[in-house]
Amino acid sequence: MQLQLEKRLHPSRLMLFIVPIGAVIMTMVLGAIIFTILGFNGLSAVREIFLTPIINPLKWQDLAVKAAPLIIIGVGLSIGYRANVWNIGAEGQYIVGGLAATAIALITYEMSGWWILPLMAIGGIFGGMVWVFIPALLRTKLKVNEILTSLMLTYVAVNLLNYLVFGPWKSPFAFGQPQTILFNEWQTLPYIIEGTIVQAGAPIAIIIALLAWLLMSRSLFGFQIKTVGSAPNAARYGGFSENKTIWLTLLISGGLAGLAGMLEVAGPFGRMVPQFPTGYGFTAIIVAFLGRLHPIGVLFAGIILAISFVGGEVAQTTIALPNAAVGLFQALMLFLLLAGDVLVHYKIKPIRINRVDKGQMGAKKQEEII
Amino acid sequence: MQKSQNIMLELKNISKSFPAVLANDNISFAVKSGEIHALLGENGAGKSTLVKIIYGIMQPDKGEIFWQGKKVHIANPRAARALGIGMVFQHFSLFEAMSVLENIALGMDKKISNRILEKKVQQIMQKYGLLLNPKRIVSTLGVGERQRIEIVRALLVNPKLLIMDEPTSVLTPQEVEQLFLVLRQLANEGCSIIYISHKLQEIKALCDRATILRGGKVVGECNPKKETSKSMAQMMIGTSLKTIKKSKKKKFADIGLKVNNLSLKKQGDFGVSLKNISFTVRHGEILGIAGVAGNGQNELQNVLSGEIVLKDNEAIILNGVAVGKKNATERRKLGLCAVPEERYGHAAIPDFSLNDNSILTARERKNMVRAGMINIKKAQDFTKKIIANFNVMTTGHAASANSLSGGNLQKFIMGREILQAPDILVVSQPTWGVDAGAGSAIRQAIIDLALKGAAIVLISQDLDELLELCDSLAVINEGKLSKPKKVGDMSIEEIGLLMGGIHGAVPKESSSKIKVETDAASA
Numbered sequence: 103m104q105l106q107l108e109k110r111l112h113p114s115r116l117m118l119f120i121v122p123i124g125a126v127i128m129t130m131v132l133g134a135i136i137f138t139i140l141g142f143n144g145l146s147a148v149r150e151i152f153l154t155p156i157i158n159p160l161k162w163q164d165l166a167v168k169a170a171p172l173i174i175i176g177v178g179l180s181i182g183y184r185a186n187v188w189n190i191g192a193e194g195q196y197i198v199g200g201l202a203a204t205a206i207a208l209i210t211y212e213m214s215g216w217w218i219l220p221l222m223a224i225g226g227i228f229g230g231m232v233w234v235f236i237p238a239l240l241r242t243k244l245k246v247n248e249i250l251t252s253l254m255l256t257y258v259a260v261n262l263l264n265y266l267v268f269g270p271w272k273s274p275f276a277f278g279q280p281q282t283i284l285f286n287e288w289q290t291l292p293y294i295i296e297g298t299i300v301q302a303g304a305p306i307a308i309i310i311a312l313l314a315w316l317l318m319s320r321s322l323f324g325f326q327i328k329t330v331g332s333a334p335n336a337a338r339y340g341g342f343s344e345n346k347t348i349w350l351t352l353l354i355s356g357g358l359a360g361l362a363g364m365l366e367v368a369g370p371f372g373r374m375v376p377q378f379p380t381g382y383g384f385t386a387i388i389v390a391f392l393g394r395l396h397p398i399g400v401l402f403a404g405i406i407l408a409i410s411f412v413g414g415e416v417a418q419t420t421i422a423l424p425n426a427a428v429g430l431f432q433a434l435m436l437f438l439l440l441a442g443d444v445l446v447h448y449k450i451k452p453i454r455i456n457r458v459d460k461g462q463m464g465a466k467k468q469e470e471i472i
Numbered sequence: 473m474q475k476s477q478n479i480m481l482e483l484k485n486i487s488k489s490f491p492a493v494l495a496n497d498n499i500s501f502a503v504k505s506g507e508i509h510a511l512l513g514e515n516g517a518g519k520s521t522l523v524k525i526i527y528g529i530m531q532p533d534k535g536e537i538f539w540q541g542k543k544v545h546i547a548n549p550r551a552a553r554a555l556g557i558g559m560v561f562q563h564f565s566l567f568e569a570m571s572v573l574e575n576i577a578l579g580m581d582k583k584i585s586n587r588i589l590e591k592k593v594q595q596i597m598q599k600y601g602l603l604l605n606p607k608r609i610v611s612t613l614g615v616g617e618r619q620r621i622e623i624v625r626a627l628l629v630n631p632k633l634l635i636m637d638e639p640t641s642v643l644t645p646q647e648v649e650q651l652f653l654v655l656r657q658l659a660n661e662g663c664s665i666i667y668i669s670h671k672l673q674e675i676k677a678l679c680d681r682a683t684i685l686r687g688g689k690v691v692g693e694c695n696p697k698k699e700t701s702k703s704m705a706q707m708m709i710g711t712s713l714k715t716i717k718k719s720k721k722k723k724f725a726d727i728g729l730k731v732n733n734l735s736l737k738k739q740g741d742f743g744v745s746l747k748n749i750s751f752t753v754r755h756g757e758i759l760g761i762a763g764v765a766g767n768g769q770n771e772l773q774n775v776l777s778g779e780i781v782l783k784d785n786e787a788i789i790l791n792g793v794a795v796g797k798k799n800a801t802e803r804r805k806l807g808l809c810a811v812p813e814e815r816y817g818h819a820a821i822p823d824f825s826l827n828d829n830s831i832l833t834a835r836e837r838k839n840m841v842r843a844g845m846i847n848i849k850k851a852q853d854f855t856k857k858i859i860a861n862f863n864v865m866t867t868g869h870a871a872s873a874n875s876l877s878g879g880n881l882q883k884f885i886m887g888r889e890i891l892q893a894p895d896i897l898v899v900s901q902p903t904w905g906v907d908a909g910a911g912s913a914i915r916q917a918i919i920d921l922a923l924k925g926a927a928i929v930l931i932s933q934d935l936d937e938l939l940e941l942c943d944s945l946a947v948i949n950e951g952k953l954s955k956p957k958k959v960g961d962m963s964i965e966e967i968g969l970l971m972g973g974i975h976g977a978v979p980k981e982s983s984s985k986i987k988v989e990t991d992a993a994s995a
Binding site for chain 2: 112321322323325328329332333335338339340341343
């Protein structure tokens, strides 16, 4: 007995929607089992992580704060992934975006005015773009795989951050703590709902998701991205340049990651610290896939992953679940999602193994079945 | 000819189904020993599935196989070879970097020493006049020679039945001639041959009997020598074929497409470089480009369509405008539309809707884009027009391209380009793998477009098609294009020699002018 994957002629559309939901539910079930085996109360772990943040209105503002950067980065990544351009280094672009915004904040520290925040936002976008410029150049000129280069540049960004906050940018008032000075009121995002911690990041994330939806579904540029991703030869035939698409999608995803970095440093952090890289850039990869690489899907997926973050913090305090549990749940979710996807597009068929001479058959098996 | 009436192979009620298709439906037929038996049918009729069952690559869902009167179960190709069944595939499985002999040795079921193998190979080559140097590296060989390796490999097991799957699709007429000599000699020695093809002329010239398949069923049996190509084609497609109307008197207007000393470096390891190609096509003219597959046709297609952009702007001139440096979209705006050979993933995006596939190439000429946004209504209207005007069988404009059969998708693609009213059309293999009905509709559409004054370049490996449609003809070989000549001025022999790479040397005895009913292999 041997199993073989056979491509389905018509993958069910319904299943495409059910799979993400099923993946979330399966994550809860498997998570409960794993944590029970590990000696925790598995059921309450799942309840604290997935239900408490939804049921408890006090946690909603936390959700908005956590979801915003995930959505902004996730939307950018999903656009690139649709074109088969694999930017894995959004975390690095997020850091450099935050650093660029910080640089502007430090320069304008003595100044005031409404223009400072927009300038920081532009700086953040530019920072993210600069960081993705290198993988884009290497990919289009030398065909270097962008997965590796973008990922490795993340670690360069972390070291750059550490150098700056431990060195030239260290605040003189921080008693030796590695951090910059606290941003002034013109450099910090306004709260949009009185009495909460929700800042401008949340509405910006929603606007970006809606704009991206319009771009992908209605514009020629969205069509170009989908074509390059789905059939590169057809894209060339249709007059779309692959290199141009790589450049644009990488710059968009890098720019949005940079913007998320700016919104974080000018928002919840309020200054640059070594703890700035929180893994949003990596989690956003899960968000992009859970959202089916669709901007609106990413919006919901961002909220789901935010739930797991917020719930993880809850579970840490209430049932002393280790912080690593959240990472475990998130990874489980991505695995289940990808596995579910395979089953939507392929069916498993048992085949009888005939004893055949491999040398002859190897080449012939690759021929189409019919 | 010595022909005993012994049945070599008999199939009874063979059925095989795949997801969504019944490839073989209750097929029964028998092959006598020493008989050359044609399996005739359109693409998708079930020929390939049937021979794969005979060769043990697939197992039938139902039905029995009798070999020399005894019921057998052919579990795999090794079992088939043990019975004495050999097969030569349409696509060869050879290792490019190894020698002929090494390739043959790799395919052997039993290990034999190289010396004995070489002796055997030499014997077979001598006996059947298969000229090959066993020491040559495969990558240096032409397609015809590669096929000979496969034939030698199949003959080494002393087959009693040899299956040939579309063997001539890659051969020049001269190579076809040589192949037929070998096959006839084999048949005279009592070996049965199952010959798969949709080239009716060849079947008439070679085969003793033909079983005709349509939609997975046996629909008839005939003696090809007593039938006409037309009557067999009608059995194959089940309806009568429309004859193509071509106006006799044609006058051509000014030059539409001019190609000047076009050269292109090899793209990637398996590409072919183009060398100093020059030709002109006038409005109303159809220029055919013949050649054996893989001699630069794809490169030429892509260079003309703008998928590969040249450094030399003057190498391609459209209606007086140099466009060598322009991309596909810019060329389309200037009136050049193109249809590449591969339908799935090149001419069309398989998992996109027909609407989206219309947008792919027609967006500029049909004004579907405004301020960067797509006007979906316009795309839908155009798609519906294609479906209606070109009789595309589909569930509608929102159906995905891969839900269409090959022939229907090709009709859609041709319709998409032709309804953009191109001034110049460059098209590759427009009827490759398309059923005869759709094929004749497509050919008629090409002729009608030329009548309206378009300049057309038709790249095809199907000589019959080229002779039927084209006004002038050139042959491409290893990236070099022969000087185009009027179709009536070239003999089949001359075309064949050019396809084989012999330029300029036209043998004197080739005086026979082209007739559409070619007697390619009646000798």
